[in-house]
Amino acid sequence: MIRSVLAHNSSVLLFLACLGVFTIGVTALSEIAGTGLISTSFIKTLGKTLCLCLIALAMDLVWGYTGILSLGHFAFFGLGGYMIGMWLMYERTHNIVTASFSNNVIPPTASEIEAAIGNQIFGVVGSSDFPIIWILSHSLALQLILVAAVPGLLALIFGWLAFRSRVTGVYLSILTQAMTLALALYLFQNDSGLRGNNGLSGLQNLPGLNSVPQATVSLWLFWASAFALGLGYLFAAWIVSGKFGSVLRAIRDDEARVRFLGYPVESYKLIIFTVSAVIAGIAGALYYPQAGIINPAEITPIASIYLAVWVAIGGRGRLYGAVIGAASVSLVSTWFTGGQVPPISLGFYTINWVDWWQVVLGLSFVLVTLFAPKGIGGLLDLWTGHKRPNRHGKDLGPCSGALQEREAEI
Numbered sequence: 001m002i003r004s005v006l007a008h009n010s011s012v013l014l015f016l017a018c019l020g021v022f023t024i025g026v027t028a029l030s031e032i033a034g035t036g037l038i039s040t041s042f043i044k045t046l047g048k049t050l051c052l053c054l055i056a057l058a059m060d061l062v063w064g065y066t067g068i069l070s071l072g073h074f075a076f077f078g079l080g081g082y083m084i085g086m087w088l089m090y091e092r093t094h095n096i097v098t099a100s101f102s103n104n105v106i107p108p109t110a111s112e113i114e115a116a117i118g119n120q121i122f123g124v125v126g127s128s129d130f131p132i133i134w135i136l137s138h139s140l141a142l143q144l145i146l147v148a149a150v151p152g153l154l155a156l157i158f159g160w161l162a163f164r165s166r167v168t169g170v171y172l173s174i175l176t177q178a179m180t181l182a183l184a185l186y187l188f189q190n191d192s193g194l195r196g197n198n199g200l201s202g203l204q205n206l207p208g209l210n211s212v213p214q215a216t217v218s219l220w221l222f223w224a225s226a227f228a229l230g231l232g233y234l235f236a237a238w239i240v241s242g243k244f245g246s247v248l249r250a251i252r253d254d255e256a257r258v259r260f261l262g263y264p265v266e267s268y269k270l271i272i273f274t275v276s277a278v279i280a281g282i283a284g285a286l287y288y289p290q291a292g293i294i295n296p297a298e299i300t301p302i303a304s305i306y307l308a309v310w311v312a313i314g315g316r317g318r319l320y321g322a323v324i325g326a327a328s329v330s331l332v333s334t335w336f337t338g339g340q341v342p343p344i345s346l347g348f349y350t351i352n353w354v355d356w357w358q359v360v361l362g363l364s365f366v367l368v369t370l371f372a373p374k375g376i377g378g379l380l381d382l383w384t385g386h387k388r389p390n391r392h393g394k395d396l397g398p399c400s401g402a403l404q405e406r407e408a409e410i
Helices: 002-008 010-028 040-064 073-101 110-125 140-164 169-188 214-241 243-253 255-260 265-291 301-314 319-337 353-371 375-384
Strands: none
Touching (some): 010 214, 010 319, 040 073, 040 265, 040 301, 040 319, 073 110, 073 169, 073 265, 073 301, 140 265, 214 265, 214 319, 243 255, 243 265, 255 265, 301 319, 301 353, 301 375, 319 353, 319 375
16 A cells, blocks of 8 residues: 555655654754753644644645535544543543542542542532543543544534535535534533533643653654654545545546546545544644643634635645645744744834734735645645646546546645
8 A cells, every 4th residue: 555655646755754854853952852952842832733734634635635625624623632631631630639538547439539530620610520421531542532433423424414415615614614613612611511611621741641751741742743644644645546536536626527427426525524534633632732721712613714724825635735834824823923023113003923913824825815826835846847737627538528537746
């Protein structure tokens, strides 16, 4: 499989090599290596950026390659974060509670420990009882399964209902946005079982590693994020390289013709939508332990709109474009909103970039859409002299109207 992917997509090997060099370079410049040229907080930022690149890959699979503009993929991202956050919060609280009971003359019962844990976690919302959705929170293995299963199941149900009704275009985008909004509004409620607006916090403290410095933990999570991105890129390249990927691109370009040729369009859409949701959930599970907290505000529709902007700026329909777009916007956003860019005084008004960054991002999206629809990835194609086929309205097979083609490199 790997040999076939590399044979069709030479950029995969280049991407993995660049990712490996980047990971080694950051490690060498970290505090753990002794140089300390890159701070622990910035390593966390880089790790989170890699996770955002992974969800951008997922978005590119459904939008760039299949033509489904989903404005709800951050819902899957957040669900993945919530699933791992439940275990992190339960296990950390369990350790604190058992340590506090260790000085008791009479050892506590299992029910007393459970009640104390529930009070610690849910006391902030006026409760002490564990909701049913926390029934597996004591098991890391089961929660890791849920990281993929819960977003995947939600995408499967939603996609089945939407695609079987043949909802397409802007209507499908509105439906995905409504799904995300409904989920966020539900999670904002205190009786949702996930602490409402308070969310899950303290996720950066990995259970059992209290003696391990945060610099080390941050580097471990950075490595995990880099490994997941590399594996996700290879997997995405495999998906879009074969016949399955060709059908996806055909659906993007002319869905009616593909359906007329006898392909089960709805099944293809449902598979790629579900797979991309699973990838998004995994990205979220790696992101929030580095962010330290997750709450419903993280998965409101605006976050998914930002995701679409990242992919558009990077260049949709190109896996490397999605990564470039997410990484560029994330790091530039950190630079602007972190107060590192000096304000500009116009005499009558002072531009504070913390307040104006979203305007800059929106303007960038408009300019890219109007003047560089292929995004940064398209500029990279021009620089390398790489040409991609234009499938719109052209016969690319041996006979008139054929859908056969040899796609350009990803």
